[in-house]
Amino acid sequence: MLGLAGGSGVVPLMSMLRLARRANRPDLMRLVVSVRSPADLYYPDEISGPETTVVYTREAPAGSSRPVGRLTAEDVRPLVESDREVYVCGSAGFCDGATNLLLEVGVDVQRIRVSRWGPTS
Numbered sequence: 516m517l518g519l520a521g522g523s524g525v526v527p528l529m530s531m532l533r534l535a536r537r538a539n540r541p542d543l544m545r546l547v548v549s550v551r552s553p554a555d556l557y558y559p560d561e562i563s564g565p566e567t568t569v570v571y572t573r574e575a576p577a578g579s580s581r582p583v584g585r586l587t588a589e590d591v592r593p594l595v596e597s598d599r600e601v602y603v604c605g606s607a608g609f610c611d612g613a614t615n616l617l618l619e620v621g622v623d624v625q626r627i628r629v630s631r632w633g634p635t636s
Contacts, residue, residue: 517594518546519586519613521605525557527630528604532566541566545594549586549609568594586613592620600626607633 518528535543552574603613610631
């Protein structure tokens with residue numbers, strides 16, 4: 516499974532990552548988290564690992580290899596697997612953008628699960 520989280524959208528996906536780690540099955544879950552800055556990252560002491568990617572949109576920590584900016588198709592494409600579900604969690608704007616990226620890289624709409632929050636009108 517692949518999880519795409521925007522900001523606090525990482526909270527429900529973190530439980531899935533923890534389960535995969537406890538089962539010693541890093542192949543079960545890949546997680547991409549998009550945050551504005553290092554100060555905005557939830558679970559900073561726990562989230563790092565080979566199965567996670569953090570994308571900083573406004574301010575990156577020193578030594579970060581990726582320039583700041585929004586999540587792109589290039590960030591997502593190598594993580595997509597044709598037979599796995601993708602969970603997207605975050606604000607309405609993040610979820611819309613992430614869903615469009617997934618569709619752009621060829622993920623079948625039937626495999627995308629979205630949990631969003633924010634204004635409804």
